[in-house]
Amino acid sequence: MSELVNIAGTGEGCPVCDGAGPFTSDAAAIAxxxxxxxxxLAWAYxxxxxxxxxxxxxxDEPGGITxxxxxxxLIKEVELVAGESSARRAAPY
Structure with missing residues (x-):
């Protein structure tokens, strides 16, 4: 079945909340x-x-990721920046 949730773990969970998923279909994920x-949703995106x-x-750097x-x-680095963002602190998500 052609579904986005079947691509490399996409359906494992929701980018906003913990505990949702895995989603069995694109429709279930969207719902x-x-x-x-x-x-x-904008923040998660x-x-x-x-x-x-x-x-x-x-x-793309010489040597790349090995x-x-x-x-x-790298993920932790981005999450640290996200946690310090004034936009993240401005309102609850």
Whole structure:
């Protein structure tokens, strides 16, 4: 079945909340995520985009990423910045 949730763990959970998922279909994922407010979804999208971009930039550097723990460190780096963001502190998600 062609479903986005089947691509590399996409359906494992919701980018906004912990505990949701795994989703068995795109429709189930959308139904769940649609319950979140737009601000929470926008924040989750921005943070996920930052993680992907940070990893892509590092992959493009000479030597790139050679171990999984390096990816974990990059994710932690982005999460630290996200946690310090004034936009994140401004309103509850």
């Amino acid at each position: 769940h995520m649609g319950q979140h407010n737009a601000r929470a 921005l943070q996920e985009k930052a993680i992907v971009q940070r990893i892509l930039v590092e992959l 171990a999984e723990d390096e990816i974990d460190e």
